[in-house]
Amino acid sequence: MAKWGEGDPRWIVEERADATNVNNWHWTERDATNWSSDKLKSLLLGLSVENDEGMCEVTDVGKVEGEASINNRKGKLIFFYEWNLKATWTGKSKAGIKYKGSIEVPNLSDENDMDDLDISITLNKDEPDTTLITLMKTKGAEKIREALGSYVGFLKTEFTQGMILPTANGMAKPQSSQSKAKVDKTQISAGSTATPSNAGVKIPTCKFSMKETFLTSPADLFRVFINQEMVQAFTHSQAMVDGERGGRFRLLDGNVLGEFAELVPEQKIVMKWRYNTWPCEHYATIALTFFDLGNETELKVECRGVPENEEERTKQGWQRYYFESIKQTFGYGARIY
Template identity: 60%
Template sequence: MAKWGEGDPRWIVEERADATNVNNWHWTERDVSGWSSERLEQLLLGVRVEGSEGVCQLTDMSKLEGEASINNRKGKLIFFYEWQLRVGWLGTSTNGLKYRGSLEVPNLSDENDMDDLDISVSLCKDQPSTPLLDLMKRRGVPEVRQVLGNYVKQLKSEFSQGMILPKANGENQPEPAKKEQVKPKKTLISSPPSSTSTHTSSHSQSSAGVCIPTCTFTLTETFLTTADELYRTFVNQEFVQVFTRSSAVVDAQRGGKFQLLGGNVSGEFTQLVPDKKIGMRWRFRTWPSEHYAIITLEMEDRGDETELRMQCRGVPAAEEESTRGGWTRFYFQAIKQTFGY
């Protein structure tokens, strides 16, 4: 083996504090299958399209099989991913009739361009013919293609950081392409026309010491119910389980913990003013470890309706759109559809 100061420079370690993989000569690999599974499900279940035929949205993952990894060889990043996906969809016609079907992606991989991706849509066998199937093919398929493209962009930006190490002479290898935020179309995940939102950029540091850019946004929504009923809907465990259609843990007291949507969402209550205000520390499972957003829900009772004003501070900037869309769909729309508010 070469001594310090002489021999093959690929093995010289004297100028590296960690003395590993000098000049990126060795093959290194990072498994990102777990993150990919969660991210694919999050992105796909945010797809919702509307047309003259009605509304269609992806509702559940019935198949999510595959793997993903990032490899570094001689300073060159190689991305590998291969997935087979099947997602259930629910369509609601303009006259209120509901239809179920499935959307399948058999070959999401690094060997196929997004334009060449096979995406098939069908109705369940017991469902009668409906124009909603054409809506899914015409508008749903392009949206799915877009969010899958966003997954690939995030894979190549977020998880490639740190894969290429500095050289022994202290010079850095070129970083991969500039990180891009997921930007699905506003029509899919933005709040209804009555909502307003603004955001300002800032930075937040997680417990691990990683500084990440964050943002703030607001949403306004009107519910056809009283403030006390709306307040109870957010803090009562049975109510939460009903509108999320999944098990939940909700300890409605200051400092009390909550967990819902299969553990994807968790946090704690920081302020509870009955029928008026709810404060919470809130996070999504894929966010940086121990990073929470600060959520404030203020309710104004207007007799037969209640205006809800929500402020969300400290959201990772790359997660702004998905967080905004998640609250709109999995909280606001779900509550209205479930309880008729």
């Protein structure tokens, strides 16, 4: 063993208090599986295409099987990912006829170039023939390919933060990435509004509550939050809402997403809720409690786990995009005494 201050400089750790992977020489690995699963779902859910015949949308991502990881060796990042995806798309013709079909991507991996990705889109067997299947196989497949390319791009930028550590002389080596897959121009989606954030980093959070009164019954107000058509009406945009316990939602052009953790009809809704610009996998807990005041309903909103620097934005968002918009859209404005 070399004496202190002698020998291979890769092992000299006196300039780092934690003695962690000096000069980025040792092999380190970060598991990106859970992050990837959430990211893939958020990128695919709500994707839509439209033409003169009607509109199609990805309404559910039922299967995300696989794994992903990133390895750091000598300051170079090596990416591994392998996924099998299955999703559901729904279509609606201009005549109001609804259709449902399936999407399957069996080979999303670092072994395959994005241009060679196999995207299988089918119409369910019990559905009548429709030209919307052609729309999904062309424009729909193109958007899906772009979304999956964006996932690879985010994996190589957003999730890798902090993997290349400062060297013993205080300088950080450049994060040159290495992967079997070629870099595709669709890796960064022009349509994405997501902002890179630190995954797995603890952030200071806060809690607060809000109250609002609506001129309607608890049953009607409860329905506003879990019915997809009503959500689309008051947000004035496409939304995906699965109004049951464990169901996911995505609204305001993908800027808000989450999951229904608890549903007590006419009484309470508990959601895992987040803006898409928050740190990855960080959700606040939003509890809505409905109080029957006779001709009116008092809604109490309790928010826990909101990032401290997002408190005012979250309050204003709920006031503007939920409270005020619901009242204006459905005429639920409370009486003024």
